[in-house]
Amino acid sequence: MKDFEKLLRDNNLKVTKGRIAILELLYSSKIPMNTEEIFNYVDKDELPSFTSLYRILNQLSEAGILEKNLYQNGLLYYELKGKKHRHYIICSKCGKISPIEHCPISEFVEEASIETGYVVEDHVVELIGICPNCQKS
């Protein structure tokens, strides 16, 4: 289940309406959301200002609760960490994001680590294409 209050306290973050609302939204979302989407979807009563939204998202990312990724469209996307590892494909016309189940990257990451001598911390795979809807028009 989702004990977001404990999660916040464990990370020395106070429990506030805004933080809970953001965590619940991202918990219920199947795909990463960008800042504007989160802002629009959070209940207006519990809605922090845009400023606070950015601050909260950064805190939660630094705490390792969220995963923060910059997509090729120039926007920051957030998702709850710890969910099943996934990659996404984004439509270059309408911006629709769909998850992709397979991740063939793990072995690749290991090879790359040996090849380059880097300690790999993270990886980003982004596919760009045209979604079924946009193909029609």
Add this chain to the structure above:
Amino acid sequence: MKDFEKLLRDNNLKVTKGRIAILELLYSSKIPMNTEEIFNYVDKDELPSFTSLYRILNQLSEAGILEKNLYQNGLLYYELKGKKHRHYIICSKCGKISPIEHCPISEFVEEASIETGYVVEDHVVELIGICPNCQKS
């Protein structure tokens, strides 16, 4: 070889010192370069202003001559298209970029296309880690 003048003319772009200098720099570079790096490396005499640099890079990208990618550090990187397909790993401390030879993505792209119904146009693979040098400190 590198007949950049012809390449420009074929794309209805006039041959100018700045464009040639940028193309030669990217041709000689083994890794993608960001805007600031390109600006600093181009010979001052042939150096367009920052404004023109951006404009040239966008034109060349739109013409399909360059590949333009937004990395997780928030900067745009450019490389000559048509070179052997490669991915890169970037150091989260110093920003050093190293190429990775293998690309296991092709089959993955096909699977993903079938799975999601998207027509895949492009893919980005970005590994983030600590380079050998930064591991020492």
Add this chain to the structure above:
DNA sequence: GTGGATGCAAACCATTTGCACGCCA
């Protein structure tokens, strides 16, 4: 009560655009 959390406005910064001038074809 106190330090973290919030909101507003202003700052940031890479990138883009408007406009007048300059140069390639």
Add this chain to the structure above:
DNA sequence: TGGCGTGCAAATGGTTTGCATCCAC
């Protein structure tokens, strides 16, 4: 010569920061 290319300065847009106020603990 005509139109693309250039440079300067100003605008843009997503994100961050300063500072005064507010609220969780």
